[in-house]
Amino acid sequence: MTDVLERFEEKLGESGExxxxxxxxxxxxxxxxxxxxxxxxxxxxxxxxxxRQRLVAVEETPEQLLRVIREHDIPVAEAILDFVTEEKVxxxxxxx
Numbered sequence: 001m002t003d004v005l006e007r008f009e010e011k012l013g014e015s016g017e018x019x020x021x022x023x024x025x026x027x028x029x030x031x032x033x034x035x036x037x038x039x040x041x042x043x044x045x046x047x048x049x050x051x052r053q054r055l056v057a058v059e060e061t062p063e064q065l066l067r068v069i070r071e072h073d074i075p076v077a078e079a080i081l082d083f084v085t086e087e088k089v090x091x092x093x094x095x096x
Contacts, residue, residue, distance in 0.1 A: 021078070027053055028080045036084065044086040051079045 031053040039048060047065040049057040051074050059065040069076055
């Protein structure tokens with residue numbers, strides 16, 4: 001099976017990198033969602049950053065969060081950033 005995956009990745013080239021990036025984003029988002037109930041209690045109304053299935057920063061403002069992420073040489077485009085509300089919140093977008 002591994003041989004098949006390796007040949008598949010060889011054929012994909014840069015597309016393979018895009019798929020890996022997408023897979024990593026999915027894993028990080030899953031990590032965030034799995035830990036959200038706990039973080040609502042620990043970090044209410046704070047900004048969090050997840051990278052490579054780890055909580056890498058918790059800050060009060062998005063500006064502070066971005067500063068910390070950059071200080072740790074974490075690619076901002078590859079991190080999942082979210083605002084942790086104290087309670088579950090549902091947003092509805094209305095497009096006219």
